[in-house]
Amino acid sequence: MIDWKKVDTVLLDMDGTLLDLNFDNHFWKEFVPLKFAEKQGLSIQAAKLQLEPRFKSMEGKLEWYCLDYWSDVLELDIAGLKAEISGLISVLPHVTEFLGKVRRSPKKVYLVTNAHRDSLGLKMEKTCLQPFFDGIISSHDLGFPKEHAEFWRLLQQQIPFEKQTALLIDDSLTVLDSARQFGIAHLISVSKPDTRQPKKQITAYPAIEDFRELMEGL
CATH class of the missing domain: 3.40.50.1000 (HAD superfamily/HAD-like)
Known part of the structure; x- marks a missing residue:
């Protein structure tokens, strides 16, 4: 090859x-929606419906990879949340x-x-x-x-x-x-x-x- x-x-x-990539897929597709739902008083499904287009719109941009950006816009401690489930890395x-x-x-x-x-x-x-x-x-x-x-x-x-x-x-x-x-x-x-x-x-x-x-x- x-x-x-x-x-x-x-x-x-x-x-x-x-x-x-299982860690990142689980984090963004399951764990962040769960924490966002808890903070906003939403169902997990409703949280996913809100988050998916926001994530999609940032793909390929530096902001998509920026923990500070997502911490600000979602009002969540993204770095802290990653540490919470770091056992999956x-x-x-x-x-x-x-x-x-x-x-x-x-x-x-x-x-x-x-x-x-x-x-x-x-x-x-x-x-x-x-x-x-x-x-x-x-x-x-x-x-x-x-x-x-x-x-x-x-x-x-x-x-x-x-x-x-x-x-x-x-x-x-x-x-x-x-x-x-x-x-x-x-x-x-x-x-x-x-x-x-x-x-x-x-x-x-x-x-x-x-x-x-x-x-x-x-």
């Missing part, structure tokens, strides 16, 4: 790529083994995420993955989400890499599209970002179900 001799920089998404199968192999290689490896710094800090604390990376970059530091072309230009200024020898692994097809337009040569998707959901059928990019598929030749 990948010729590792042609890659010297590995860019890795976090949620749905390294970490099980988990690393996807074979990720740690893969990261260990990359770390022992000459390649540079960076975590490149849209996650807000509060969420990022909580997840690194729970998973202990931080030592595997040469650097961790949040889109909030750069002012643009990964879906935006400007993100990649600013990222290249912060961590110089060659487009032709860079690999991005991300479960978001929109992010992969943005990276492809920027010129990143090697792009891989993830077909099972949420272990509790069926495998996705992906045709636009090569896709892995778990990281064992990438270890040969590494």
Whole structure:
């Protein structure tokens, strides 16, 4: 699937790529509506009907990933709520083994995420993955989400890499599209970002179900 001799920089998404997306799906689709319903005196169904279009309207924007934004508009402590159910945060199968192999290689490896710094800090604390990376970059530091072309230009200024020898692994097809337009040569998707959901059928990019598929030749 990948010729590792042609890659010297590995860019890795976090949620749905390294970490099980079940946590985020449960948080936004079930836990936040529950807490919003309690605060507003609504049924959970009514809360979901109010929240879903608000969430949808922000997809792909930096605000969608910003805990401060949602704390303000929903009048909820979003970071605190994430901490309440942080026991659900988990690393996807074979990720740690893969990261260990990359770390022992000459390649540079960076975590490149849209996650807000509060969420990022909580997840690194729970998973202990931080030592595997040469650097961790949040889109909030750069002012643009990964879906935006400007993100990649600013990222290249912060961590110089060659487009032709860079690999991005991300479960978001929109992010992969943005990276492809920027010129990143090697792009891989993830077909099972949420272990509790069926495998996705992906045709636009090569896709892995778990990281064992990438270890040969590494």
